[in-house]
Amino acid sequence: MITELKPVRDFWKKMPSERHARIFLEAMIWPSGRHCPHCGSLSSTSIRGRSARPGLYQCGERECRLQFKVTTKTPMHAAKLDLRIWIAAIFLVLTSSKGISPVVMARILGVNQKTAWKLGHAIRELMDDREAVSARLAGVAEVDEAYVGRAPRFKKGVKNKRGRGTGKPMVLVAADRNGQAKATLVPNAQGATLGPIMKEWIDPSSALMTDSNTAYRKIGRSFASHHTVTHGKRQYSQPSKRAHINTVEAVNSQAQRALNGVYHRLGRQHLKRYPDEILWRWNHRQQEVKVRNQKTSSGTKKIATTVWKLIPVVEQMRGMLCCAVGRQIRRTPSWGLHWP
Numbered sequence: 001m002i003t004e005l006k007p008v009r010d011f012w013k014k015m016p017s018e019r020h021a022r023i024f025l026e027a028m029i030w031p032s033g034r035h036c037p038h039c040g041s042l043s044s045t046s047i048r049g050r051s052a053r054p055g056l057y058q059c060g061e062r063e064c065r066l067q068f069k070v071t072t073k074t075p076m077h078a079a080k081l082d083l084r085i086w087i088a089a090i091f092l093v094l095t096s097s098k099g100i101s102p103v104v105m106a107r108i109l110g111v112n113q114k115t116a117w118k119l120g121h122a123i124r125e126l127m128d129d130r131e132a133v134s135a136r137l138a139g140v141a142e143v144d145e146a147y148v149g150r151a152p153r154f155k156k157g158v159k160n161k162r163g164r165g166t167g168k169p170m171v172l173v174a175a176d177r178n179g180q181a182k183a184t185l186v187p188n189a190q191g192a193t194l195g196p197i198m199k200e201w202i203d204p205s206s207a208l209m210t211d212s213n214t215a216y217r218k219i220g221r222s223f224a225s226h227h228t229v230t231h232g233k234r235q236y237s238q239p240s241k242r243a244h245i246n247t248v249e250a251v252n253s254q255a256q257r258a259l260n261g262v263y264h265r266l267g268r269q270h271l272k273r274y275p276d277e278i279l280w281r282w283n284h285r286q287q288e289v290k291v292r293n294q295k296t297s298s299g300t301k302k303i304a305t306t307v308w309k310l311i312p313v314v315e316q317m318r319g320m321l322c323c324a325v326g327r328q329i330r331r332t333p334s335w336g337l338h339w340p
């Protein structure tokens with residue numbers, strides 16, 4: 001069983017053939033034993049024989065009896081690519097700090113750029129853990145908006161607004177101070193839109209921190225306390241109340257860096273999946289305390305610093321792939337994507 005994939009060297013050492021990659025994926029996608037993706041039955045038999053494709057199983061349920069593979073009904077459904085390319089693509093997405101563009105992925109993996117684009121979207125589909133019973137944000141929860149996507153086309157004499165009031169799609173972002181965050185695309189910044197989402201995300205016993213947007217005023221009453229900072233008045237924190245929204249702004253800046261550096265052209269129809277990827281990276285880190293000795297005049301002093309490190313890649317893959325069944329995506333003849 002492969003427990004760690006660190007350098008690229010591990011790929012040819014641990015997966016010398018596609019069979020190894022398939023066994024690895026089977027352990028990830030079926031952590032509690034093989035099950036039929038059509039009916040969920042736990043009884044199935046392996047189809048052997050010279051003409052059978054490797055890794056093909058048949059459901060043992062009398063009403064079902066359908067054949068399946070480990071990739072059936074996942075975003076890898078009917079994949080013609082070597083499964084090692086899929087695992088390498090997931091590895092590249094998980095280990096690049098701001099994301100990876102299809103052009104670069106295609107260059108590294110030796111596949112067509114359109115193939116790499118689909119690989120990227122399939123992986124982002126796996127990163128969507130909104131349906132998972134992920135815990136609510138608790139303690140101190142900060143909320144802010146981000147505006148993503150390309151600025152409107154240049155027009156002489158027209159000045160495009162920045163921030164609130166811009167024509168760009170809006171993302172609502174919430175983050176607590178324990179390293180967890182949530183984000184989703186929203187149609188507008190009105191209280192009636194933001195309220196229900198925030199109540200679903202954030203535990204009512206939390207202290208809410210927002211900017212001075214009036215839409216948050218009424219929502220704030222649903223939480224234990226509500227503090228605001230007014231950026232317009234150059235107020236960025238209220239130290240006495242430990243009020244600031246710097247954590248959520250750090251999440252937004254990660255998104256902004258990914259947009260500036262990697263994803264320049266975002267299709268609006270696919271936009272909702274990019275926050276998933278950026279949030280995945282934010283949510284899959286762990287704190288590590290590093291202690292170092294510093295020499296002072298009175299001897300050596302121990303200084304502890306806390307750093308955020310990525311959770312090991314295979315651990316992340318396990319979290320991603322355990323709910324892969326049912327997230328099938330296919331390519332349309334016109335190179336788009338559709339969800340059957």
Ligand SMILES: [Zn+2]
Nearest residue numbers: 036039059064
């Ligand atoms: Zn079945």
